[in-house]
Amino acid sequence: MRIKQNYKQMKKLINKKHFFLISIIILIIWRAFLNGAIPLMDKTEARYAEIARIMAETNDYITPQIDYGIPFWAKPPLSTWLSALSFDAFGVSEFTARLPYLLFSILLVFLIGKYATREKLPFFLPGFIVLTIPQFFIHAGVVSTDTLLAFSVALVMLSFWEAITNPENKIWKYAIFVGFGIGLLAKGPIVFILTLPPIFMWALISKSFKKIFSTIPIILGILMITAVAGPWYYLAEQKTPGFIDYFIVGEHFKRFFDSSWSGDKYGFPKQQPLGIIWIFLLLFAMPWIQVVIGKLWKNKKQLFSNKWILFLGAWLVWTPLFFTVSKSLIHPYILPVMIPIALLAVYFWKDIKQKAFIITVSLIVPVASMITYSIGLYDNNIENYANSDKYLIQHCEQNSSELYHFNTKSYSSQFYSSGKVKSIHLNELKTIIKEENRFYFIISKGDEEKMKSLLSENFQLIDGNRKKRLYLHP
Known part of the structure; x- marks a missing residue:
């Protein structure tokens, strides 16, 4: 009886005008609170925060350093720049280390809102969906390179779609290449690997190559990418020769094909079973990935006839497909496909019958984080169990x-x-x-x-x- 009453209350709530806006505000405030309350965790998060702290202290914005005088070649500097600038502006703390990632997550919430209004749905519906995807909610408060890579992939893909479908708004065809430049500074050439193949797949199936080449300024775009990312890559190689070889060849090819790559200077071998990326997707994007898979299967006839579904589907499928053959990966690698999951859920929203149930399930992780934090406060459990010094x-x-x-x-x-x-x-x-x-x-x-x-x-x-x-x- 109690469950039925709660279910009815949830059905009433989601029909209220500002439910999704209020929910997003609460989720963001809670995520911001956790960003300041939880210590930086070893190894990855504390490592990137320390690299940023050293950058802010030494004022060396060309060469990220993993320790004083020791260059960090594993990743480009954009995430480090943002945390370092946050330290300079607001002081050194967990909250300021994580602040840029929260802000870019919020920016994505606003970037995808218009796709709901086009379906005559609430503007903040896709933002609510993406914030209740566990992987996205977690990375709104994690110091890493993955959030900015996901942002750059989203900027490229959504700008491409807008440029092709709304060519009168010319800013989008240039925003594509700004996204590529940001991606190169966020995590490197992987931004091309995660965006160009799904665009190619979409263009091939929808027979849109002619429109692409007539709309997208490719030569000018290449110059824009070079202008955005080229200067840092040049200066980094000049200051610490060997960076390009290690980063491009080692981090992008040897790491992908060899999970026991001995040349890794900073990480550790990540031995994973082949295909584990799909398990990560099903676990860390629930319940929305299950909803989307079910709707895509039910509407499989539209998959190739509806260009929007085809575009989002190609975007969603490509990243896990690409990483299927890699043993050297971690679950944040699925982060770039959280946006197409949210947008597909929005597209099928009117046909989803159990909305209240799905929304209730989607709130499990945020609510669980509140309960876990409260338990952690009892008897100093956070101090005892946090993987931090x-x-x-x-x-x-x-x-x-x-x-x-x-x-x-x-x-x-x-x-x-x-x-x-x-x-x-x-x-x-x-x-x-x-x-x-x-x-x-x-x-x-x-x-x-x-x-x-x-x-x-x-x-x-x-x-x-x-x-x-x-x-x-x-």
Whole structure:
């Protein structure tokens, strides 16, 4: 009985005029709150935040650095630039590190709204859908290169569609190439790989090549791409020779075809079963991907006759299809297809019968995040279970004592110590113990077990969590 009452209430709510707008505002406020409340996590997020912090501190906007004086060649600098500029403007914190990604997610919400009004649906419907897709909601608050890649792919694809279907508005045919330039600065040539093949597929099936070549200024567009992205690539190679070879050949070809690629300077092998990208898609885009798949199957006769469905379908299918043969991937690789999922759901919206149920299911992840955070506040669970050294670093007297991390220092320890933490090995540790200087020492629980006597005789335990301990000497 209770479930039926809730279901009826949800049906009434979604029919109210401003339901989707109010829902989006609540989702964005909650995501913004989490962006400031949750510590930066190791390894990936804390790494990119630390690279941005070093960039802001050193004022070196040409060469991202993974540590002072050590160039980071794995990714272009756009994400780092934005976080670094956010640090310069608002100070260094988790919230300011993540702020650019939240803003670009909001920009996407507004960019896709017009596709609902064309169907005489609420402007914020597609924004609500995309924000309730788990992958998109998560990456509205994650420091990474994936959000800006997804934005650049969306800009290219939607600008292409507008340029072809509304050629009188000439700005879109130029926005295509701005999107390519942004993509090259966000994550590299992958922006071409994720956009040109689905456009080609669409053009081939819809027989639109002639219209494309007569509408899109390809030569001028290439010059625009060069103007947007070329200067940084040139300056980066001049400043640190070898960048182009490592980034283009290594990161884009060797990483894709060899999951155990030994030349990876910064990451770690990502051994995944072939085809796992489809599992990621079904899990991290639910429930909307299931809705879309069901509607596409039911309306499969329209798939090749309706150019809009064909375009969105090609965009949606290509990315997971491309990564099907790769073993070196992670779930954020599906992020660029969240927009076509949302737009396809909007297109079929009037035919969806169980709207209230689907919307209720779509809110599970945001609501679960609220519950999880509340539980995390109880008995310091966040401090104990977060994959971050933030809470250990907070116990250190930053200006009066040295800070060491046993073996390889973590990126979160670098970020939260403002770059002061140093890696130290056993022989070095024994040497500085004899000097009787005051210093803090972070060690994993696994290494702690092997060094019990040394630690008990020379250190005072200050704090710890499920993974690490913080000691003070003397």
